Amino acid sequence: MSRARILLLNAALGPLDYRVPRGMVVEPGSIVLAPLGPRQLAGVVWEPERMPSDAEVGDNRLRNLVSVYDLPPLSSALRRLIEWTASYYLAPPAAVLRMALASASALDDRRSVIEYRATGMVPERLTPQRAQALERIGERQGLVRELATVAGVSDGVIRGLVKTRAIEAVEVSIDDPFPLPDAAFARPLLTPAQLVAAEAVAGAVEGVGFAPMLLDGVTGSGKTEVYFEGVAAALRAGRQVLVLLPEIALTEPFLRRFEARFGHAPVAWHSGLRQSQRRRAWRAIASGEAKVTVGARSALFLPYPNLALIVVDEAHETSFKQEDGVHYHARDVAVMRASFEGCPVILASATPAIETRQQVALGHYKELKLPGRYGVAQMPEIAAIDLLADPPPRGRWLAPTLVKTIGETLEKSEQALLFLNRRGYAPLTLCRHCGHCFQCPNCTAWMVEHRLVHRLQCHHCGHIIPAPEKCPECGEADSLVAVGPGVERIADEVATLFPDARRAIVTSDTLWSPAKAAEFVGRMEAREIDVVI
Structure with missing residues (x-):
């Protein structure tokens, strides 16, 4: 390949052609560093027929690529997803690609970074900004820019606290391997209804093919344990699983529940991660080392090389809609990614969206039902209070x-x-x-x-x-x-x-x-x- 079409991480530009220097090997999906004026930008090699250029130029006018990153190429399925998302949601392809390359530091091959944390010491000169920074930082740790953002102060305030030894530098290893979850660690005893649904999910994972499913169960029916059996089937096959949650607040409780079932926590991906944590997670996902990823909607575009199952938990939630940057609905994009990857996708919900119900009615989605609560748990009694007949006292709001x-x-x-x-x-x-x-x-x-x-x-x-x-x-x-x-x-x-x-x-x-x-x-x-x- 003497020339390559590159989609750069610049939403204002279309694809550009570059010369591939002698001795450099690239293929569609390769992540490269390319010159653009006086700058150098990361980009991805794309198939020319799928990403037409507005103005092709001759080979003699092409600039050389600078380097190829030592990272796995983006898969064909992910590239097709980027194209589809850009076309369907009318977004620049480069803006969608940026969500796949969501950790700029992951492209760097450094093995450690310097982060900072509070020491507990109080500087002699405690200005209001310094006091605010130390109060808000608390036990947090991160880069200077991250701590400044948390504290609501400038980088200079943080660097000043470093000089007074109120904040200290620590070296953090960023490529430590993640422990592998164990599919057989703590297998639960399922009810007959759960067992039927779990066998259907596990069978779809083992069958290796696109299979959209609605897991419709009342609150407390054990939907999580059912799709955990699909996760276990993927782990036994040595493949990857993505679980999407609607809210960042749900991540930590879910991680503990997952760890109780599989022995180790999954890889988490959300906006609350430090830069070093995002880098470690991104590289583990791209290499296939991270077997189970749990995260918010942004985790959908990460470069999984061997995806076996996608789960959208609480699939009815409106927070799966991204309303800034690239606008998209993660539930629908998850179904499309599963289609491109050729793997099952589970939409778990106690109150499925009307669009999902329609897909079931049309026969496009398979429905798995869990009509009752797990064990001895019963549905609660519900009563309405008529505030006209039982009004709160004046100045109060509770009947x-x-x-x-x-x-x-x-x-x-x-x-x-x-x-x-x-x-x-x-x-x-x-x-x-x-x-x-x-x-x-x-x-x-x-x-x-x-x-x-x-x-x-x-x-x-x-x-x-x-x-x-x-x-x-x-x-x-x-x-x-x-x-x-x-x-x-x-x-x-x-x-x-x-x-x-x-x-x-x-x-x-x-x-x-x-x-x-x-x-x-x-x-x-x-x-x-x-x-x-």
Whole structure:
């Protein structure tokens, strides 16, 4: 191959042709370094017939490729997925390719990196920014840029703390192998319904072919244990599995459950990983060493060379939709990747999406049903409270019947969950004097009061302002009132009604990382929380 068509990691450019120097060997999928003006960019060799160029030039005008990375080429199936995603979702192919090459540091062949962590020492000159950095960093570890982002300060503040020895450098090995899960580690005893579904899943994995399946089971029916049998079948065959979860907060609890079944945790992939962790995971996946990967929707585009099964857990969740950068629906892209890879895909859900139901009705998807809960667990009793007939007292939001039931639950040393899909303290703040409502200047949505952090925030565009002390319209002080309930307001009411109850507010504001989610789950399992709002 004397010339090669390269798709560079630059969404503004189409494919470009380069000369392959003598002695360099490339093939479709090879990851290369190519010159572009004064810069050098990573790219992937593509088939010319599948990625036409707008303006081909003669061989004498081509520039030489700089090098080929010592990494496995992207598979044909992944390249077809990139093409399909770009075409279907009207995105630049280079932007989709960037999701496959999601760790720039993975292209580097270094064996270790220098990261930083707090030592516990307090510098003599403790500025407000330094104090904020040390408080927010806590026990975190990462590169200077990563710690600065977490702390909300500049790189210079972190480097200053390094000089004062409040933060120390540590060398981290980034190519340690991942332990292999054991398919026979702790095999569960399945119910007859689970066994039928599990045999169907395992048979599809062993059959090696595209097989979309809907695993439809009520909450608590044991869907996870069923598709774990498919994971076990893939492990016995020495192949790879991808499990997609809708929320980063679900990752840590799932990892512990997986480890209890297979002896070792799977490889995790989500936005909360440090750069060194992303590099290690990406290289292990690309080499085939990582047998099971669990992650958010971005894990879908990683370069698995030997994929045997894809699982989309809670497949009905709307959070599988990517709404920034390249817009796509991970559930649908997962089905397409399984089609290109020639492997089964399982959509697990207690409430399948209507699109999935239609595919089952058309005969395109096979349906596996789990109608009952596992073991002696029973479906809960559900009762509706008519707030017109049983209204809360003035200034309160919980109906008397609900308050009574919560009290009875706490008396039995059981836990209660109050769900309200409104973050913050109140969805609207207005002035009693002039009627002014606080609206976002960017999108005119109401500004939501977050009393715990003393600010108003737009939940549409993210605009934030400090909590005002007086009305900006009429200037009247002490005239602002919160209208409507949010989770923080309900938590205050629970604290008033049940002062001895241990409470936890659980939203994306309080559980912003897998570690925070794992901490919350641990407290729930240890019965350290009585009421969750």
